[in-house]
Amino acid sequence: MNQDDESGDRTRPRADPAGAASGRGSGRRSERPGGGLLMGRPFGVPVYVAPSWFLVAALITWVFGGQLDRILPELGGARYLVSLFFAVAFYASVLVHELAHTVAALRFKLPVRRIQLQFFGGVSEIEKESETPGREFVLAFVGPLLSLVLAGIFYAALYAVEPGTVPAVLLAGLMISNLIVAVFNLLPGLPLDGGRMLRAVVWKLTGRPMAGTVAAAWVGRALAVTVLIGLPLLTHTGALGDDSVEIGGVETVTDALLAAILAAIIWTGAGNSLRMARLREHLPELRARALTRRAVPVESVTPLSEALRRANDAGARALVVVDGQGRPTGLVRETAIVGVPRHRRPWVAVGGLAQDLTEGMRVPAELAGEDLLDRLRAHPATEYLVVEETGEIYGVLSTADVERAFVQAMARPGS
Numbered sequence: 001m002n003q004d005d006e007s008g009d010r011t012r013p014r015a016d017p018a019g020a021a022s023g024r025g026s027g028r029r030s031e032r033p034g035g036g037l038l039m040g041r042p043f044g045v046p047v048y049v050a051p052s053w054f055l056v057a058a059l060i061t062w063v064f065g066g067q068l069d070r071i072l073p074e075l076g077g078a079r080y081l082v083s084l085f086f087a088v089a090f091y092a093s094v095l096v097h098e099l100a101h102t103v104a105a106l107r108f109k110l111p112v113r114r115i116q117l118q119f120f121g122g123v124s125e126i127e128k129e130s131e132t133p134g135r136e137f138v139l140a141f142v143g144p145l146l147s148l149v150l151a152g153i154f155y156a157a158l159y160a161v162e163p164g165t166v167p168a169v170l171l172a173g174l175m176i177s178n179l180i181v182a183v184f185n186l187l188p189g190l191p192l193d194g195g196r197m198l199r200a201v202v203w204k205l206t207g208r209p210m211a212g213t214v215a216a217a218w219v220g221r222a223l224a225v226t227v228l229i230g231l232p233l234l235t236h237t238g239a240l241g242d243d244s245v246e247i248g249g250v251e252t253v254t255d256a257l258l259a260a261i262l263a264a265i266i267w268t269g270a271g272n273s274l275r276m277a278r279l280r281e282h283l284p285e286l287r288a289r290a291l292t293r294r295a296v297p298v299e300s301v302t303p304l305s306e307a308l309r310r311a312n313d314a315g316a317r318a319l320v321v322v323d324g325q326g327r328p329t330g331l332v333r334e335t336a337i338v339g340v341p342r343h344r345r346p347w348v349a350v351g352g353l354a355q356d357l358t359e360g361m362r363v364p365a366e367l368a369g370e371d372l373l374d375r376l377r378a379h380p381a382t383e384y385l386v387v388e389e390t391g392e393i394y395g396v397l398s399t400a401d402v403e404r405a406f407v408q409a410m411a412r413p414g415s
Contacts (some may be wrong), residue, residue, distance in 0.1 A: 140196030189220030191269030220270030300351025318396035330354030
């Protein structure tokens with residue numbers, strides 16, 4: 001129901017430079033496995049149904065079927081078919097909510113990895129942050145707005161059907177459910193859409209995106225505590241002033257469990273938003289030039305022991321294999337060097353240990369931040385050749401060094 005992953009899965013930073021910038025936040029050029037059942041590609045964005053959706057669809061079918069038994073008892077067993085239709089129609093409404101986020105993101109030139117329908121609604125995995133608070137506000141607001149529009153459409157359609165019929169009950173249920181989706185997502189705390197809107201407002205007032213994220217995340221955590229405590233109280237009849245009706249034990253436990261799950265989702269999403277914001281503040285510090293290891297060029301027939309001696313004399317930590325004209329053709333992987341025993345190194349040529357150099361393994365020395373991480377993810381490798389604008393060899397960039405810098409950036413407190 002939000003353009004960010006409310007479960008925290010997508011926004012969880014990973015110590016993986018090939019996926020470090022996937023915080024939105026969100027395939028950026030690729031699709032992750034385990035997305036669920038692929039349903040289609042509206043606007044070129046894949047839509048997946050997660051396995052957890054089938055669980056909640058069964059739950060909705062059972063609960064709504066029980067309500068239909070009281071409202072329309074003449075349906076008999078057919079009420080569960082009607083309830084299943086309601087579950088599918090409700091998640092179709094959720095998909096419209098997510099498509100609103102997706103269309104807005106694409107309009108703002110923000111890549112969208114995928115849409116996923118899951119246990120507690122939907123997720124639009126938008127890969128990059130909005131450039132302005134105004135765009136952030138619009139991007140967040142369009143989802144609840146579409147849910148409100150749908151609620152209005154279903155309300156208007158009620159006047160076209162006969163009261164007390166199956167269509168009337170379905171339309172009323174869809175109207176109420178979309179209204180709940182809209183109101184819930186407008187609550188002003190991350191990771192909900194309302195939290196993104198609050199973030200945009202604070203960002204506009206302070207001029208600092210991080211200040212908006214901190215404010216909206218802490219409001220989100222307060223909201224999580226409120227849901228944990230307040231939801232069971234609201235649904236408990238005694239708390240609403242009617243002491244004449246006692247709530248059964250099963251209902252009480254169900255309410256408490258639902259409140260705990262919702263609170264955990266909101267709390268986790270708020271925390272992940274803070275971590276990703278801190279990461280994005282430090283991402284510009286990840287510069288290819290600063291992380292590059294000095295390298296020495298060697299021809300493929302050079303013995304490994306001799307190549308290592310030259311590297312030690314030059315204070316270098318990497319080997320680049322070149323041809324007779326000095327053009328780079330391959331990189332000697334660090335793991336390959338470690339795998340050769342010392343007594344065999346004089347008889348092993350570096351060419352036999354080198355990885356052929358592809359165009360994707362050439363990284364401009366000036367790349368930094370998300371651009372650098374995007375480049376590494378698009379062309380996975382353990383080492384990359386870093387080159388100047390002139391094509392001159394600058395050195396070798398190791399994935400391990402980028403990962404180490406990424407973890408250090410995450411460990412530093414945000415400003």
